[in-house]
């Protein structure tokens with residue numbers, strides 16, 4: 001029989017397209033099936049190699065595209081399992097991914113390859129995923145069982161504890177070890193696997209998550225300043241997770257009297273996902289002050305700003321060209337009124353990063369195709385409101401679980417190395433690259 005092993009197809013020394021093949025007791029389990037967020041076409045797919053061992057089953061940790069984006073290419077051959085909310089959200093995420101791929105190809109065929117799948121295939125793929133049983137477990141082959149545990153992070157996110165008669169493995173997926181309003185903390189600290197496969201997105205940020213309370217306080221104070229001048233705040237937010245969490249945060253701040261009571265205007269994909277969150281989370285998402293608008297086509301920015309004073313929660317989080325947040329940011333950055341508050345991770349190549357970091361009066365290249373605007377707005381700031389555990393929390397988790405082998409994935413090399421440096425004296429720490437196979441016993 002083959003040795004127990006973990007093959008890394010994606011997310012080795014980068015965030016990239018999460019995808020691993022875990023082989024235990026002759027059973028092959030595909031962990032996640034993501035798409036690289038910064039690549040397109042076949043290059044965005046995980047570097048799968050099923051030559052020597054084909055997956056018997058697939059487990060999806062959550063519905064961010066870097067974990068489910070490649071599902072439409074594999075669902076016909078592999079039976080995937082995920083939590084019910086993940087299945088519900090995955091349909092919207094995959095359909096949207098298909099339509100974005102199609103639009104990009106149509107508008108810029110030189111730079112964008114043929115779409116990897118259609119909206120119809122996206123729908124079929126999400127429908128094909130089975131949910132876990134009531135016990136949150138899946139009986140695999142060869143005396144191997146998988147159990148799903150809440151992972152925090154976003155609605156539906158799960159970590160997987162997988163055991164054979166010989167060895168046990170915990171795959172964290174993306175985790176938050178603190179309560180958010182929309183999802184409580186992960187529940188994995190008391191597990192005792194032999195092998196821990198842990199994400200390391202924030203491996204370089206000591207206390208990004210524990211600063212949450214003070215960041216929200218600072219956010220509230222700055223939002224108040226702008227709203228009290230009867231001006232508006234744009235918060236570019238990721239469609240899945242951040243939009244819904246920020247909606248709850250803003251609603252809570254209003255009900256506690258910490259910011260003025262104003263409309264919260266939603267535009268973009270976050271609106272659709274909010275409906276699924278409302279089904280599973282309920283209460284805090286049924287805020288009365290949310291207004292949903294459509295910013296496609298030729299809706300004028302003037303008309304949108306007439307909702308003000310308001311908080312605009314608009315996708316995308318990094319103000320990617322053609323999205324609602326891009327359109328509004330392009331206008332607000334040139335004025336000396338209203339404000340733009342970023343609340344998530346900003347890739348250095350994104351328009352959001354360039355807008356935030358430009359000097360006053362600087363001409364900012366926005367879309368890489370010649371669209372420019374001058375930054376004249378002093379109220380462009382960023383606040384760290386994350387849904388990932390930080391370096392201190394990840395370190396604490398690894399020390400508490402104390403596995404005989406710790407495999408670090410889903411983080412840039414410096415982030416994973418920083419975690420390794422802190423933990424290597426306590427346990428055997430591995431940071432595999434894409435294409436590498438790690439033996440587990």
Ligand SMILES: [Zn+2]
Nearest residue numbers: 062064153174
């Ligand atoms: Zn995620």
